[in-house]
Amino acid sequence: MTRQPAARLTPAAAPDTAHPATRNPGPRPDPGRGQEHGPGHGHGHGPGHDVGWAEACTIARTAGRPLAGVVRPLAEAAGYALAAPVRALADLPSFDTSAMDGWAVAGPGPWRLKGQLLAGHDLGEPLAQGHAIRIATGAALPPGAMAVVRREHGRTEAGKGGELLFSTHGEPPAGQDVRPRGQECREGDELLAAGALVTPAVLGLAAAAGYDELLVTARPRVEVLVLGDELLDEGLPGAGRVRDALGPLLPPWLSALGADVTATRRLVDDADVLYEAIEASTADVVVTTGGTAGGPVDFVHPVLERIGAKLLVDGVAVRPGHPMLLAALPGGGHLVGLPGNPLAAVSGVLTLAAPLLRTLGGRSDPVPYAAPLGADVAGHPNHTRLVPVVLGEGPSVTALRFHGPAMLRGIAAADGMAVIPPGGAVTGAETVVLDMAWGSGGTFP
Ligand SMILES: Nc1nc2c(c(=O)[nH]1)N[C@H]1C(S)=C(S)[C@@H](COP(=O)(O)OP(=O)(O)OC[C@H]3O[C@@H](n4cnc5c(N)ncnc54)[C@H](O)[C@@H]3O)O[C@H]1N2
Numbered sequence: 001m002t003r004q005p006a007a008r009l010t011p012a013a014a015p016d017t018a019h020p021a022t023r024n025p026g027p028r029p030d031p032g033r034g035q036e037h038g039p040g041h042g043h044g045h046g047p048g049h050d051v052g053w054a055e056a057c058t059i060a061r062t063a064g065r066p067l068a069g070v071v072r073p074l075a076e077a078a079g080y081a082l083a084a085p086v087r088a089l090a091d092l093p094s095f096d097t098s099a100m101d102g103w104a105v106a107g108p109g110p111w112r113l114k115g116q117l118l119a120g121h122d123l124g125e126p127l128a129q130g131h132a133i134r135i136a137t138g139a140a141l142p143p144g145a146m147a148v149v150r151r152e153h154g155r156t157e158a159g160k161g162g163e164l165l166f167s168t169h170g171e172p173p174a175g176q177d178v179r180p181r182g183q184e185c186r187e188g189d190e191l192l193a194a195g196a197l198v199t200p201a202v203l204g205l206a207a208a209a210g211y212d213e214l215l216v217t218a219r220p221r222v223e224v225l226v227l228g229d230e231l232l233d234e235g236l237p238g239a240g241r242v243r244d245a246l247g248p249l250l251p252p253w254l255s256a257l258g259a260d261v262t263a264t265r266r267l268v269d270d271a272d273v274l275y276e277a278i279e280a281s282t283a284d285v286v287v288t289t290g291g292t293a294g295g296p297v298d299f300v301h302p303v304l305e306r307i308g309a310k311l312l313v314d315g316v317a318v319r320p321g322h323p324m325l326l327a328a329l330p331g332g333g334h335l336v337g338l339p340g341n342p343l344a345a346v347s348g349v350l351t352l353a354a355p356l357l358r359t360l361g362g363r364s365d366p367v368p369y370a371a372p373l374g375a376d377v378a379g380h381p382n383h384t385r386l387v388p389v390v391l392g393e394g395p396s397v398t399a400l401r402f403h404g405p406a407m408l409r410g411i412a413a414a415d416g417m418a419v420i421p422p423g424g425a426v427t428g429a430e431t432v433v434l435d436m437a438w439g440s441g442g443t444f445p
């Protein structure tokens, strides 16, 4: 283990930057930021309108409600969250079971041998005192049997009136190498709580406990709109054109966070085109990239105003990514506006998209992790910083180079993003680390 659960941060010691999608107490506003600039106070996106990073996460987490429950056969349930607890439909094991290949025995040895029991076969006749029956791992113990003698702990020899079994390891105590009925759970026991992610292990457990299908929360449908006339879809960048990095990056990342990405579209920088795309979308969440700042072709704000969207977050006191936004659309969906700079967009994914998608998809909050910093990390004077880090020995995390807002070189090699409070953090400081979605049970399409 190289990371420590941040749960050991006491509430009093929890920094403003502890991830708020947790059981920790609610976040406090970032220092240096006026309380009066809450969400929904105007449509500006200058520094004065930014909400604190932790507050932005909380707003996104509470912006929606879990989608409807749907029933999925086990083969199609991975990557959903449980909409109801999984309770055992039977005792597990549901019969006394041999844990080893050998002989089931009744009473003290030596035992008179008769027949054999294989896994999956009927219970067989009751075993009389002084008798043994050959048994396979997983076979139901016959009534009357009190223990199993492993094959390597027994010796058979012909005796008067048939074959006899002797234990080479003394008299087996009652219950030796037997898995008793109900050892793992009793029918009705809660095995997993609602909100748990359906992982491969969960599928196996559900099947073992008698399930053919699971009640899960629908995965939010997400449409990605990539803005920017300067973007290329293929070939080498140059001559003022850059490759679209977010078209490839976002769909699998959002899927790992619980979304079903229904479409990824490249749009030209045109306000009408953006307006029509958002208006026509039936997705639960529209994610846009670029166009969030105040440049000549940055249309996200004016288009949201024209649509009548309500800005829930309009700028966040975080670097990179401060122009990110979250809006409630008139039709009931949400729009996450990610800045165009690629690492700033990742920051917006972790700050706004992840908590929103978790809530819509009915996923329980993650347990935050913290680790000491392996070296000092400079801070912004009054904004939180999200910095790509790698896990090291100790445990500790170390910031990676190439963490500029336009760079992906750091994040591509990172194990997580450290949350650096305003003013920075010194070597050894316990620092919250946001997992990459695929490091915390996420699934890919
Ligand atoms: N006067 C100001 N200018 C800027 C501010 C500000 O506060 N005042 N904020 C800066 C910050 S911080 C960021 S971040 C960006 C956000 O800009 P936009 O969201 O409007 O994004 P664009 O202008 O469209 O693009 C910014 C940058 O990113 C490149 N880009 C865009 N999309 C992609 C993509 N899919 N793949 C790769 N690269 C992409 C684009 O070419 C630009 O270089 O604004 C600052 N400006």
Ligand code: MOO
Pocket (backbone or CB within 6 Å): 318, 319, 320, 321, 322, 323, 339, 341, 344, 405, 406
């Ligand atoms: O915050 Mo911007 O997101 O610096 O690149």
